[in-house]
Amino acid sequence: MANATRKKIVVIGLGMTGLSVIQHFVRKGSDTDIKVIDTRVTPQRVELLPPNVSLHTGGWNMDWLLTADQIVTTPGVALSTPELKQATVKGIEIVGDIELFARDVSTPVIGITGSNGKSTVTNLVGDMAKVAGINVGIGGNIGFAALDMLANDHALYILELSSFQLETTSSLNLTAAVFLNLSEDHMDRYTGINDYRNAKRRIFDRAKLAVWNQDDLQSKALNHSNMISFGFTNGDYTVTLLDGKEWxxxxxxxxMPVSDIALVGRHNVANCLAAMVLADAVGIDRQVQCTAMRQSRGLPHRCQQVLEHNGVMWINDSKATNPASTLAALDGLQFAGRLHLLLGGDGKGADFSVLKPVLERLDITLYCYGRDGHKFTELSAHTRVVDTMQQAMDLAAQNVTFGDIVLLSPACASLDQFTSFMERGDTFSAYASEIAARMNEGRVSV
Structure with a gap:
């Protein structure tokens, strides 16, 4: 009879997020009946499931869904999925892992969203907290799953939050929330840019402080009582010219002088301004902030120099999964020779024409690959189309000379050929080293 009163939880997906949800309920020791649905025929990590958790694979189990008390979905599954819409019609609560986190967290939380730069800002504010000696948890859409971090009783949490995560979150009381910027992305999931923007703006719903970008009015909170802004020329936190130097x-x-920032690229000046606002909101000492900005060199896969060989620099910007992120990388790039730019992958319905005005001003060759590689051919007269990233790298290696840069900044998601942008970036880095070794052996002409 006791089983009849147990709360029926259905978890969608057996990835990192799904497993963190299961472990969260296990740690709570709550009287729940947990079932997992994964539409893949052979999902990974099955061996990590507790023995009392049922698993359905290879499709949906509508009986489980429609008899659940609560459905916990993962960011990769849209609420517009027909099976979830049926559950919504029945009045079944659908939440994500961030909502579960919000209901249990008791210490301050900072939230960071935006089309570009959110990983860098998350990492930078995390570095500031670490330098300050704060027991900080850094994760969400990057690094650790939010629910996994709850087990460590951190004094402060810093969460990168995607629009997908925010769609299923309604109780997150953030000490400070920032919406960094908006550009076209995930148009294969949203009905338009306004739909995407509104999902991002959910970060402000219960935030004590709403932080927005004066250079991107789309990032401004609507009708929030406590707002603060940053920007290059306007804002509460900005860049000022003093004695001929930017501060x-x-x-x-x-x-602090802008020249002291360790991160490369103009876009990272704006990221530092945003990080300062957030750090101030939780009382991190200003000198500590400056120390972190002088030391932090950013994340792997984001404008990361992975090799310099024979005067040619190879840069991994695999994190650039949309055109705006690629534009940011190009804006901060300095080089004496020619740019060999690798573009392609899963374009997610994006408009790549925004790249053309910038590309036309550069001494550049485009190497286009992957599912949507052909969509870049009209952006430059100097374009080569191949099937894979490795083929693109081989072509670039045959054409580079001293002072050139080979830049992987694909403007696309990676999932047509890789499991993640991390795997794509790691593959780029490893293959660049292999190419350099071949050059040393005389097997590639430069």
């Missing part, structure tokens, strides 16, 4: 400035007070 990061907070509410009119010069903080």
């Amino acid at each position: 990061l400035t907070a509410k009119g007070i010069p903080i």
